[in-house]
Amino acid sequence: MNLVFAIIALITLASAIAAMCLRNLVHCVLCLTVTFTGIAMTYLQLSAQFVGFSQIMVYVGAVSVLVIFALLMTRGGNELNLRDWNPRHWLIGLGTGLLTFGVMATGIFKSSLTRSAAPDSKTESVKTIGESLLNEYVLPLEALALLLTVALIGAALLAMPERKTASSPHSDRPQTKGDPTN
Amino acid sequence: MDTLIPYLLLSAGLFCVGLTGVMLRRNAILILAGVELMLNAANINFVAFWRFHPGADDMSGLVMVLFTIAIAAAEAAVGLALVISIFRHYRSTDPEILEDLKG
Amino acid sequence: MWFEDLLISLKQQIVMIAPEHFRPVFSAMLSTIPILSAFGGLFAVITLVERKMLGRIQNRYGPNRVGPGGIFQPIADGIKMLTKEDIIPFSANQFLHLIAPLLLLVTAMLGLAVIPFGHKLVAVEFEAGILFFFAIGGAAELAVFIAGWASRNKYALLGSLRAIAQMISYEIPLVLSSVAVLMAAGSLSLPEVVEAQAGGIQSWYIWTPWGFLGCILFLIATLAEVNRSPFDIPEAESELIAGHMTEYSGFKYAIFFLAEFVAMFAMCALTATLFLGGFHAPLPILDFIPGPFWLFAKLILLVLLFIWIRGTMPRLRADQLMEFAWKFMLPMSVMNLVTTGVWISLGGGVFAWVVGAVMNAGAYFGWSRLLSQSSRVKPRVYRYAEETKANV
Numbered sequence: 001m002n003l004v005f006a007i008i009a010l011i012t013l014a015s016a017i018a019a020m021c022l023r024n025l026v027h028c029v030l031c032l033t034v035t036f037t038g039i040a041m042t043y044l045q046l047s048a049q050f051v052g053f054s055q056i057m058v059y060v061g062a063v064s065v066l067v068i069f070a071l072l073m074t075r076g077g078n079e080l081n082l083r084d085w086n087p088r089h090w091l092i093g094l095g096t097g098l099l100t101f102g103v104m105a106t107g108i109f110k111s112s113l114t115r116s117a118a119p120d121s122k123t124e125s126v127k128t129i130g131e132s133l134l135n136e137y138v139l140p141l142e143a144l145a146l147l148l149t150v151a152l153i154g155a156a157l158l159a160m161p162e163r164k165t166a167s168s169p170h171s172d173r174p175q176t177k178g179d180p181t182n
Numbered sequence: 183m184d185t186l187i188p189y190l191l192l193s194a195g196l197f198c199v200g201l202t203g204v205m206l207r208r209n210a211i212l213i214l215a216g217v218e219l220m221l222n223a224a225n226i227n228f229v230a231f232w233r234f235h236p237g238a239d240d241m242s243g244l245v246m247v248l249f250t251i252a253i254a255a256a257e258a259a260v261g262l263a264l265v266i267s268i269f270r271h272y273r274s275t276d277p278e279i280l281e282d283l284k285g
Numbered sequence: 286m287w288f289e290d291l292l293i294s295l296k297q298q299i300v301m302i303a304p305e306h307f308r309p310v311f312s313a314m315l316s317t318i319p320i321l322s323a324f325g326g327l328f329a330v331i332t333l334v335e336r337k338m339l340g341r342i343q344n345r346y347g348p349n350r351v352g353p354g355g356i357f358q359p360i361a362d363g364i365k366m367l368t369k370e371d372i373i374p375f376s377a378n379q380f381l382h383l384i385a386p387l388l389l390l391v392t393a394m395l396g397l398a399v400i401p402f403g404h405k406l407v408a409v410e411f412e413a414g415i416l417f418f419f420a421i422g423g424a425a426e427l428a429v430f431i432a433g434w435a436s437r438n439k440y441a442l443l444g445s446l447r448a449i450a451q452m453i454s455y456e457i458p459l460v461l462s463s464v465a466v467l468m469a470a471g472s473l474s475l476p477e478v479v480e481a482q483a484g485g486i487q488s489w490y491i492w493t494p495w496g497f498l499g500c501i502l503f504l505i506a507t508l509a510e511v512n513r514s515p516f517d518i519p520e521a522e523s524e525l526i527a528g529h530m531t532e533y534s535g536f537k538y539a540i541f542f543l544a545e546f547v548a549m550f551a552m553c554a555l556t557a558t559l560f561l562g563g564f565h566a567p568l569p570i571l572d573f574i575p576g577p578f579w580l581f582a583k584l585i586l587l588v589l590l591f592i593w594i595r596g597t598m599p600r601l602r603a604d605q606l607m608e609f610a611w612k613f614m615l616p617m618s619v620m621n622l623v624t625t626g627v628w629i630s631l632g633g634g635v636f637a638w639v640v641g642a643v644m645n646a647g648a649y650f651g652w653s654r655l656l657s658q659s660s661r662v663k664p665r666v667y668r669y670a671e672e673t674k675a676n677v
Contacts, residue, residue: 009192016196016219020203025212026434030381032215033427035196039222042192046233051247053416055225058255061423061456063218065449068430070262071211072446074269090206097202104194108187122233126413126473129241129248137245144252151256158263161270 005045012038025071033064050126189230196223210265210275214258221254288575289403316408320397327581328546329359335592342596369535374437377532381435386533386540388428393544395421396551401476403564403576414475415467418555419460422510425548426452429519432541433529444528447603448512448519454610455509455516461618462499462506465625466490466559479563486567491560493633494641495625498649500560502618504587507552509610511545514595518603520545549591550584557583612656620648 012035019031036059043052133141200219207213225247232243269275296315303311333355337347348355373382399414401407411417426449433445467473469490470481482489490496509516519528530541557563561583564576601609624644631637 005188009188012192013195013199016199019219020199020207020212020216025209028212029215030431032219035219036222039196039226042189042226043229046189046229048229048232048244048247049411050413050416051229051244051251053413053420054248054251057416057420057423058251059218059222061420061426062453063255063258065426065430065453066259066262067211067215069446070266072442073266074211074275093202093206096205097198100201101194101198104197105191108190108194113186120236120238122235122238124241124244124412128239129244132241132245133248136242137249140249144249148252148256151260155259155263158260158267 002045005042008038008041008045012042026068029064029067029071032067033060036060036064047122048124050124050129186230186234189226193223193226193230196220196226208276208278210268210277211262213277214261214265217261218254218258221250225250286404287573288577289406292403293405317398320402320408321394324394324397324547324550325543327550328543329363331546331550331585331588332362333358334589335595338589338592339596342593363539366539367536371535371537372532374532377437378435381431382532383537385428385432385435386537386544388431389425390540390544390547392421392425392428393548393551396548397554399475400551400554400558400580401479401563402580406577407476410476411474413473415463415473415478415555418551419456419463422459422548423456429529432533436529436532438532441529441531444519444531448529451512451516451518451603451606451610452510454607455506455614458502458610458614458618459506459510461615461622462503463555463559465495465499465618465621468622468625469493469495469629475558475563479558479565482562483565485565485569486562489560489562489565493628494638494645495621495628496560498617498621498624498645500556502614502621503556503560504590505614507549507556508591508594509606511549511552513545513549513591515598515601516606517600518606549588553584553587553591554580556587613652616652617648620652621645624648 015031015034015038019028019035022028022031036055040052040055040060043055197220200216200223203216203219204213207216228243228247228250232241232247235243265275268280272279296312299315300308300312333348336358337349337355340347348358351357351361373379396418398408399411399417407414429445429448429452433441433443433448436442466478470478472478491500508514512519520530530538533541557580564580566572566574566579624641627644628637628641631640
């Protein structure tokens with residue numbers, strides 16, 4: 001196994017475990033960002049350049065910032081969340097996780113598909129990706145465009161603050177401030 | 183580098199870490215982060231199998247990965263908007279407080 | 286050509302000194318060190334040029350005490366920054382407080398890796414070079430957030446959130462304006478984009494209708510991405526003290542300053558590569574002057590343009606900034622893409638030029654008129670201090 005890939009895999013797994021274990025929520029998200037970068041480095045190791053850089057651009061540049069904004073807007077950035085990691089169920093949860101990993105690892109090691117493949121020098125070309133996106137996969141591409149538009153409008157609508165109606169019976173009294181539900 | 187096994191093991195490990203995070207954490211935002219981790223683990227699988235597939239012009243694996251990245255980002259956006267909107271109402275992000283329809 | 290061949294053969298001879306195993310690393314270092322030192326020196330010179338040019342715009346001399354005409358001022362600035370006390374807040378996260386300026390500097394300097402300085406003078410040759418540049422630029426936003434959050438200061442956090450919102454908003458017009466160039470050149474790799482503009486000043490992309498609008502949009506988005514005036518809310522002193530850089534002093538503040546300037550240089554170099562023909566000379570007879578000279582000349586011209594804009598325009602307010610990005614620049618860059626497609630499909634001759642110019646000009650004037658109608662001045666509302674039921 002390649003030394004470089006061993007280091008990348010170690011960093012990715014360690015930061016993923018840290019992202020799921022830490023108590024300070026912002027530290028969790030920052031470790032998650034390191035995980036995403038490690039995954040992008042794995043893509044680059046597999047010589048998939050376009051996908052690797054897209055992963056950095058989308059996940060590290062956009063999704064991490066989105067999660068951090070949501071975390072700060074829901075008061076997660078202030079205090080340590082002491083009730084977050086529930087100690088009653090951690091044994092069952094860890095056991096389930098390890099069991100799942102065991103099943104998947106057994107499947108990986110026993111299969112003949114994963115053993116016999118030897119890599120040729122396969123390089124991607126952006127032109128071929130573009131051509132296959134517009135020839136074979138044009139229907140999923142248009143559906144994805146529709147999905148992204150709907151998600152954009154939906155997310156903006158859901159996160160907008162509710163508007164209180166401006167009409168009040170006594171217009172010369174000062175408006176009440178500090179509405180508790182807004 | 184010679185076989186697929188290290189990449190698939192990394193992918194399985196990340197998937198299980200994400201799964202454990204989703205099951206055990208009590209903050210809705212970190213549950214969504216665990217879901218993102220699981221989707222990324224599946225993406226590593228796609229890219230590894232693409233790399234080891236013999237066809238020279240076949241980019242189907244990478245196209246799947248591009249779609250998955252885009253859909254995961256959209257889903258994260260909508261999920262976080264939902265979490266923020268629930269927080270405005272309940273003042274907490276613990277998913278166990280959402281039990282109005284229980285029983 | 287002679288300069289590039291000379292440099293490449295020189296580098297190959299120096300690499301032979303190293304033992305066999307270290308040759309790739311040594312070769313990479315030999316590619317990197319000249320670029321970093323050239324841009325470091327350029328940073329020092331441009332700080333002085335900026336201060337003197339701003340002084341001249343404001344009808345005063347710039348710094349002129351330190352050397353003859355003030356040319357040793359950058360050295361004095363460097364000594365001042367290095368000998369200042371490094372104050373870190375007691376409750377700040379020490380590790381993240383240190384990492385944030387370094388991360389910003391690393392992302393700014395990594396962008397210099399894909400810019401072609403000459404015919405074969407690229408540090409790293411990627412097939413998706415431009416995507417690498419924008420991906421690394423996207424990672425800079427995270428460094429700004431870490432800087433603001435690790436300071437454990439409410440104003441720093443608010444300032445960094447505003448800075449991130451500004452950077453994200455202007456990233457979309459930045460990328461979309463460059464996609465027009467990629468459509469015309471047919472590749473994402475920057476040396477090929479430069480090769481498509483070979484042959485003299487008439488084949489640069491800035492003279493095409495979509496290139497003109499695209500270059501203007503790209504320059505405005507660059508100003509916003511590097512937090513430079515008129516978009517410098519995150520670093521202005523009348524707004525939230527210094528934003529995300531409030532709790533930084535001494536050498537770390539110098540690293541923030543350096544990172545901002547290096548990011549500006551990288552983006553100006555990218556503008557020159559995409560729209561102004563990269564390292565090609567304007568006239569074919571001037572081809573004997575080496576490529577890096579032309580690229581640096583175009584880069585310095587763009588940086589002087591930025592300094593000129595800084596000295597001339599007032600600062601934008603935060604909501605004006607966001608409105609400008611989302612309501613004006615995003616539709617204009619999408620319209621630019623449509624114009625590029627029409628221009629390419631019509632072949633690129635005079636007819637395509639006229640059609641493209643009409644589409645872009647029509648979109649610009651029509652859209653700006655439509656937008657300005659919605660914020661017409663409303664009639665004034667007078668409120669008098671009368672007796673109401675509340676304060677009787």
